[in-house]
Amino acid sequence: MGFLTAQDEAAVKKEFERIGGPVKLTVFASELGGEHNTQTVALIREVAALSDQLSVVVLNPHIETEQAKAYGIDVAPAVIVEGARDYGIRFLGLPAGYEFSNLIDSIVAASTGEAALSAETKTALAGLTEDVTIKVFTTPT
Secondary structure: OOOOOHHHHHHHHHHHOOOOOOEEEEEEOOHHHOHHHHHHHHHHHHHHOOOOOEEEEEEOOOOOHHHHHHHOOOOOOEEEEEOOOEEEEEEEOOOOHHHHHHHHHHHHHHHHOOOOOOHHHHHHHHOOOOOOOOOOOOOOO
8 A cells, every 4th residue: 555645646757747857865774774765665656656756776875885975864764856967855764744845846846956946045045154054843733
C-alpha cells in the first residue's frame, strides 16, 4: 500500500506540471535505521513515479560515507533535492504530513532554479556578504 491516495496523486501531478527540468532526489537511508528509513525511500519513489523529470538515487550513509560527507549528511533518513545544481535543499526525517507540501514545492523550485521570492527579498538577499545557512525545524505541535 502506498502513501498517496488517488486524489493526492492527482494534486501532485497538477503541481508537477510546473516542473521546468530534471530533478534528482537522493535518499540516504539505512536498513539499520528503523521504519522511517524504509518509509522515506518508499515515499520518494512513489512521488518520483509521478513525473518523468524525477530520478531517485538511494544511498546508505554507512557505506557511501564519502557521498554523505559531500552532502553534509550525518543522519538518516535524509533527502536531497537537486535541480541543475545542488541548492542545499535537505529534508531530514520522513517528509510526510506537514512537510510533504514543502517537499513538492522544493522539487518544483529546484527544477526551475528560481525561488518564489518578492523583488524586495531578492534585493535584500543580494546584499549579503557571506553565505548563510537557514535551518527550519517543524513539529505538528
